[in-house]
Amino acid sequence: MSATYRTTTRLGEVTVEPVVPARDAGLVQAWLAHPSASYWQMGGLTVEEVREYLAAVQDHPHQDAWLGRLDGEPVFLTETYDPAHVLLTPVHDAQPGDLGMHLLVAPPDTPRHGLTDAVMTAVMRFCLTEGDGGRGAARVVVEPDVGNRRIAAKNAAAGFRVLREVDLGRGAHAKRAALSVATRADFTASPLGAGVDPAPHLAPGLMEHAHRHLVAKTLAELTHERLFAPVPDGPDGAHRLDLDGVTYRFTATRHALEHWVVDPASVRRTASAGARGGVGRQVELPVDALELVAELGPLLQVPDDLLAVYLEELSSTLASAAAKRERELDGTTASVRGLLDAMRTASDAGSVAASFQQVEAAMSEGHPSFVANNGRIGFSLSDYRAYAPERGQRLRLHWLAARREHTHLALAADGTEATHYGTELSDAERTAFADRLAARGHDPADYLYLPVHPWQWDHRVAVTFAADVARGDLVPVGPGADEYQPQQSIRTMFNRTRPERHYVKTALAIQNMGFLRGLSPAYMRATPAINDWVADLVAGDDTLRRAGFGVLREVASVGYTGDVYHRTPRPNPHRKMLAALWRESPLPRLAPGERLVTMASLLHRDAGGAAFATALVRASGLPPEQWLTAYLDAYLYPLVHCLLSHELAFMPHGENLILVLRDGVVVRALMKDIGEEVAVLGHRTLPQTVERIRAVVDDDEKALAIFTDVFDGVLRHLSGILAADGVLAEDRFWALVAGTIDRHAAEHPDLRTRIDLRAERFAHSCLNRLQLRNTLQMVDLTNQSESLIYAGEMDNPVRRVSIRG
Incomplete structure (x- = not known):
């Protein structure tokens, strides 16, 4: 048995200690006899019977009983058990780290507001805490009677999710139970938990930095494009931009090509205080990139029906900038020194590839000239965390079997269908995909394989192309084995499992930096031939060869055109949602x-x-x-x-x-x-x-x-x-x-x-x-x-x- 567990709640200190049957039987028997404990179905037990029951629990290899005190006063009994061995074995597939729990709160002589909340909070912490006397569970499992509405509400407040209703026990002790679980994350996010900030990167300090960076960039790049002209406002590069009722002051250095470098920390935004504040008095306003665009409205002349789209791309750019800075500051993303150290110490092909991808994920600026450069309209917060290049996460592509008569596969001059798929898919993958097609009554020879981004599968293929899937023109055959890392172009993936293999570029129907990031099957048909021609020209030119200049060929492309969108009178973005290409990796070209x-x-x-x-x-x-x-x-x-x-x-x-x-x-x-x-x-x-x-x-x-x-x-x-x-x-x-x-x-x-x-x-x-x-x-x-x-x-x-x- 563990040592005493201690935690502080709103009502005071709660301790949890092992039950001592001889000492605690009378106390627990009184609690069980109270009407509020009717769902325990033990109200008729004598003190001796309760002692025997507690002793049996304590002696069991997979159960324990605990007494809880609030500021030293006994106020609850909790039992913990291993659901893989006790009670739930017929109805629950226990996972490693599961811990079953029962809770009995003492009926107070005088009702005390918040007592059950404090008890449930303490018990969940006790179950989930590793060390310091806690049980260290990954997930708590409970099975209250479905008729017990009070405990159902309390469980919900602690983050429990009902999996299903199950039948437990026999005879007089039978019950219909609500089998429920709560992970550490569930409890933390619950009303009784500590709470979780779902978007910590949107903290004021991080966002202020993002705003200042983007305002400085907006002032610099739109001045560069001559949309407005700041005027000198003092020595040492001080400048001023007067808009309608708002003034921006900042310091900047000016370079060739009308290039401005604006110091983000120097930017000040002020406005007249108006009649109440007195004529001429200026009020400091927050530096805000969105407000700057609104204030520049007459100069920018964004069409009214598209302004909100631009502002959304700008908002997304701000959010990603804040997230990038958060990761840099906490050390998740390497500093410049860390990037150089990783490159310097790379000793084999795997570490060279890893340092290359570490640099790829560290980039903090989507494009040096565009202001709204990280739009990604269509990505949710969880999508951003999973798929944004700067997150450096890995993903597995989803593979579709696309009916050959509606699909093209274009190959470089030195490629064949067999060698292409033989290189990009393992024997096990090709066998599995063919077996899955055959199991659905399809001939694998009638299909070509097409990789899709997991976002594209969730948001487009299974919805926008539902009819094509249902009739078997597109057949999902499963995720691939290799893990890929998104590149800065967001829809291009680098193979992290086999870095020497090709990049894969897929359609990704999100709006980003002025375009829907699809891929046209029509364009893809000519892609390998264009790449062959360019590569041959480069390779055959002595000057380019001496300079070491080369191209990474796009050696294969695939595109599906069997959907109804390809039969509409006019072209549309939906025609660019199911295509992919493969591009050579630079890794095989490296010398030691x-x-x-x-x-x-x-x-x-x-x-x-x-x-x-x-x-x-x-x-x-x-x-x-x-x-x-x-x-x-x-x-x-x-x-x-x-x-x-x-x-x-x-x-x-x-x-x-x-x-x-x-x-x-x-x-x-x-x-x-x-x-x-x-x-x-x-x-x-x-x-x-x-x-x-x-x-x-x-x-x-x-x-x-x-x-x-x-x-x-x-x-x-x-x-x-x-x-x-x-x-x-x-x-x-x-x-x-x-x-x-x-x-x-x-x-x-x-x-x-x-x-x-x-x-x-x-x-x-x-x-x-x-x-x-x-x-x-x-x-x-x-x-x-x-x-x-x-x-x-x-x-x-x-x-x-x-x-x-």
Whole structure:
């Protein structure tokens, strides 16, 4: 028997000690004889019979009896038992950690308000507490008579959930019982428990930080896009923005490409106090990103019917930012130093993959330019915790067998259906899936296998495609064996069980950053052929090969089109909900000593303000200019070459590149997301299967593939970080960028092109303006050029007239 258990309740200290039958029999007999104890069915027992009963309980190997006292006065009897051996064996499948419990509260001479609540609270703590005299149960099991409404209410208040009604006992002791259980979490969350904050990341301090970060970013990026123009308001970078009745003051540094770095801590929001407060008196207001958007309403011109959608994406971005900071502060998410340590100490393929994914999950900023960048409309809080990339959780994909006549499987030139599924599914999985099809009366040969995200199964397949499932065109065959980790693009999964295997990208019908994140089966048909063509071009180019530049091919795609949504008169988002593709993993391409990071990491700062790029430069031991040159050789040089030599443009933002590092130095880059985001901008000959990627534009717009996507989308942010950290002045940064472009020209003297990357100015293409114009679909993916919004021109930071030295 355990030592005395002690706990404090609202009514005083409660102790729980083993029953002593000879001492306690008279007391317990009086309690049992009271009418309030009628459901115990022991009111007719004598004191001696009660002593014998208590002794039998104490002697039993799987039962115990306990006396409870409140401030020293006996007030209850509780019994605990192992339901795997006592009473419930015919009706309950006991789990490890289950503990049965009975409770008898003494009838007080004078009713005392809150006594039964205090007793039940103490008993549940006693049952669930590990150590200090507690029983250490994982789950408490009770079986009260269904007619006992008072105890039913008390059990409910303690978090018990009724599983079902069962018949227990025999003869006079038979009863119909409400078999009920309560876990530790159930009790903690109950009215009698300590309570659980269901969303601790929404604490005021964390949310204030998120608001300040997002307000600073909004001021910076929308100023960059010339939606408004703050004015100087004093020395040392002080600025002011006057809106209708509200004023924002902040400090900021200004850089090339009209890049603003606003100090979040400096932002102040004030408004006139009005008539009551006296003319001219300013009142400090909370810094609030949502209110800022409302105050900017006339300038932003978001369509009225879409404003709420944008605000919801912004709210989700705030919530995720608060959650990310919470995890960084409590050490769940690694700091920059922790990320570098994990990379440095990785010693085998498994730890290299783990450090790569640790970096992937640590990113705190969804996109460096977009304000509302973590929308994820459709995710619940539990979905966020399970599937958001920054949570770093693992998931198993759900697999559907899709009827072959309604489904396509497109493969790279070097792939076959047998080798593809043989690689991505184990023998056991393929056998199990085929057996499950056969058990339902289907011929496995009539089906192709299609992976779906677990969210997509719950929210779309089993609901939106219920008819397809019911008629057997889509047959759920179970979760796969491998565990995957979501990447920053949220619908792409990295195989953690077998890291050398392919990524899987699935449709995920949530609204995020201006798009519903589906996958089009129609687009997927050409994806492997497009990837083969791009990969062959890259591999066959001596310049790209010397630079180590490569692409991670999307080698297979599958899409289902048998649903009714594909037969509607007009295209609709429902046509993009059942497709997937497989992309090569970078792990097999690594040499000993090499490490992987997402390029987005170069723009990452942790909760302590440390920048990953700065840490890499310092860890490398190289002079900053040499480190940056290596990065530009791996990233910018190949992109310039692809554009100037092949009229080939990628979407080279941080999430779309994997950097290969050695000793903290970038040695080469691997491009991904080819099928949906690559473009040939001219009239060169293309295979018919690849023709979809052609987008003929003039030379000035071709140059934007570097100016907008590289200079404005990536390098201006990196330059701002390195300058702010005192690593490299921005004039030297852009001089090195210019030098990379000039070196390419010098090394390719025979290249004839009218694309001038050293031009004085270029068109200022604005990303947030796209999202503000249409929060549901920023651009027409079939004609992206026509969708762009410009705000005049910007000075080119590498224009010839501005470079010195």
